[in-house]
Amino acid sequence: MAEYINGINPEILKWARERSGYTEEAAAKSLNKDEAFIIACESGDRAMTYVQLETLANKYKRPVAMFFFSEPPEEPDIVEKIALRSSDVKKLNPRTLFLFRQAYSRQLSLMELNNSRNPSEDLIFRELKLLTSHNTFNNDNAYKLAGESRAYLDISVERQSSWENEKTALENWRYHIQAKGVFVFKDAFKDDLVDGFCLMHEVFPVIYLNNSRPSVRQIFTLIHELAHILAGKNGITPDIIGSIKIKSADLERFCNQFASEFLVPTNDFKKRVNFSEYDEEEIRKLAKFYNVSRPVILLKLINIGILPQKTYNQKVKLWANQYKSRKRNESVSKGSGGGDYYNTHLTYLGYKYTNLAFEKYYQDLCSIEKLSDHLNVKVRNLENLEDRMLRKATRF
Secondary structure (H helix, E strand, C coil): CEEEEEECCCHHHHHHHHCCCHHHHHHHHCCCCHHHHHHHHHHHCEEEHHHHHHHHHHHHHHCCHCCCCCCCCCCHHHHHCCEEEEHHHCCCCCCHHHHHHHHHHHHHHHHCCCCCCCCCCCCCHHHHHCCCCCCCHHHHHHHHHHHHHHHHHHCCCCHHHHHHHHHHHHHHHHHHHHCCCCEEEECCCCCCCEEEEEEECCCCEEEECCCCCCHHHHHHHHHHHHHHHHCCCCEECCCCCCCCCCCCHHHHHHHHHHHHHHHHHHHHHHCCCCCCCCCHHHHEEEHHHHHHHHHHHHHHHHHHCCCCHHHHHHHHHHHHHHHHHHHHHHHHHHCCCCCCCCHHHHHHHHHHHHHHHHHHCCCCCCCCCHHHHHHHHHHHHHHHHHHHHHHCCCCC
């Protein structure tokens, strides 16, 4: 019979569960117990076995040792810093809440790896700060900042349209934004409410993209979150049909207009539009030319007065439902087979961050154990990850 253990701090049991976004019922289910068991453990009225504690620690993504501390560790409340209404925080998947913490941890890793200095010589978030005022978040400022940002990255429309497809375009935008000091990470959020988010930092602002989304959606999210960073504001990009609400609607509209103008500059767009009413095929061609989604093209058509907002709302919901239906069918037909773990992990981390960590290791500025922590890979698997990184080194 399993022995119960002493010394678990019930206050930390409750703190870890709540910070991870789980209800008492969800936590109990992982132990094949009822809700009353968790409530009793968190009040100190019941003990648990080591196996049960380890199960909860894995679920909450916390070290087992933490549950024996005298008090919860000091940890910034990342969720409070994201521009969400408090009622909508509870809608987020626990994995998304974990990724907020992971983003903060990545910022700490970057500080440690670089001695608190960004390795990029040109920092877009310092050179192109948006001046804050009561009048900041308007269309004129969005268009102006978008134009300045494209010029800063030195990417012409011709170069953008030459990228082979949306996936290649995403890799290029990510590469060029990271070259200007903003690190971009990816992960499978497993949360249909969120397309991405960003965390501000005076040296290492980071952007996270939901890799489960199509590349064109990730592109728009990347540029939307770049606008947040230039505005000096943490942000989250909700699902396109607005499943969650944002505290600052003006800021979100500003970021959407910034992303739309950045990806599809109005002056160039007007030269290419040769129709005056909704035309499905022409919209598809324009989306292909700019390597963006059809909703981005619709948004531009609204802005120049060709389409009404009603058409945009109808089409976006239709396309979203078609995409979800297609994904369900693909999931059934493909089964549970997965891709190469190391390629996927490298995609999530990004080449720049991974290469930076290995550089510090080979310069004897980072132990192999620390390298393993920074890259979230077991020591024995570092060689395989490095192999995938070196293969990708010639991509740009």
